[in-house]
Each structure stands twice: as structure tokens, then as C-alpha cells.
Amino acid sequence: MGQDVRPPEARAARPISRRQIDRLRSAALAGREQGWRPYSKFPVAAAVLTLKGKTYGGAGNVECANYTLTKHAEETAVLAAIADGALLRSDGTTEPTVNRKFIRAVYLASTGKDKITPCGSCRQFMWEFAHHAAVVIMELPAGGEETVPLAELMPKPFGPETLGINDDGSQTPNC
Ligand code: THU
Ligand code: ZN
DSSP states (O other): OOOOOSOHHHHHHSOOOHHHHHHHHHHHHHHHTTOBOTTTOOOEEEEEEETTSOEEEOOSOBOOTTSTTOBOHHHHHHHHHHHTTTTEEOOSSSOOEEOOOOEEEEEEEESSSSOOOOOHHHHHHHHHHEEEEEEEEEEOTTSSEEEEEHHHHSSSOOOGGGGTBOTTSOBOOOO
16 A cells, blocks of 8 residues: 555544554564563563554564663654654655654554553653554453543643644744
8 A cells, every 4th residue: 555645634534444453463463573571571562553654563572681771662663663764754855854743553462461551651752753643552352452542641741842842843942
């Protein structure tokens, strides 16, 4: 399927299709196989759907012996998207410009018996790059998924806007 070239608002307004969710799930589960979690033995899978309709699985969670440096599955998936240029907007004729709000959905799955919701730190990280209508899709252990707007998981946010950061990365001083 080609890239979705409609304006971002039109793309965000359209429901995420079953096919897109299935693709997210596959990317998340395949990516998780690349990760590293010898300490928690708790593998987490995540994948990002961008407003342009691209899907990225990260490496799941990647742990570190000092624990605090562990990278969460949501982080590795968002970074996979950024590494592929998801932050850039280009029409092919002009210099690429920054397009901060590239996340349309983040898919999340664990191997535990309960669904996994994103931790507070990941909510904040996803918020940095999420469109205002972005959703978190959580796999349910019994099958199917629960979809929740990220804005609902981030009430009263502190974010780029608080510091006057515009969608193109420029800053309008606000203090
Ligand atoms: N974990 C994630 O990957 N994402 C979250 O949002 C919650 C926690 C990982 C971190 C650690 O490797 C393991 O799950 C147990 O906390
Ligand atoms: Zn997290």
C-alpha cells in the first residue's frame, strides 16, 4: 500500500483498520524477539503507527544490569520510527522540516496474564511525539484489544507546549 498523502487531520480522523492493527501486532511481536530482558523475564512488545501510515516495531524492552538504564518497549519502537525519519516532513522538493507529532497509534502487548498499560515514563515519552488524537492499543490476554486515547492516559500533561515548542521544533518563548 502506498503512503497516505492526505493532510494529517484527515488521516488522524479516520479509524484505524483491522489490517493496520494486525500489522502493528505482527511488527510488535517480531520486534520483541530482538530484545533483551534477562532480569525481569518480562518481555514487552510495542509498535508505532505513524500518521503517514507506516508501522515500526522496536526491539521490545532492552534491559541493563543497573536496571535504571532499561529501555522500555515503547521507547525502542518510537526510536525505530525516528531512526527511519518519521520526525521529518518532506515533499521531495524542499529541505525536510520537522514534524513532531508523527504518532497515530502505539500497540502494546506483554506475555503476562494481564494486559499491559504503558508506564508513566512511556506515556510522557509517547506524548512528546504524539498527534493529539493518538491512541494506545493494548492487547487483551483473552484476545482482541482495548484502545484508549493517549490524551486520556495523560491528564493535565506537562509537554513540549508547556515549554513553547511548536510542531516544527521551533520555540516560542513563554516565560
Ligand atoms: N516495561 C516496558 O517495556 N514498558 C512499560 O511501559 C512498562 C515496563 C518493561 C521494563 C522492564 O524491562 C520490564 O517491563 C519490567 O518492568
Ligand atoms: Zn515504560
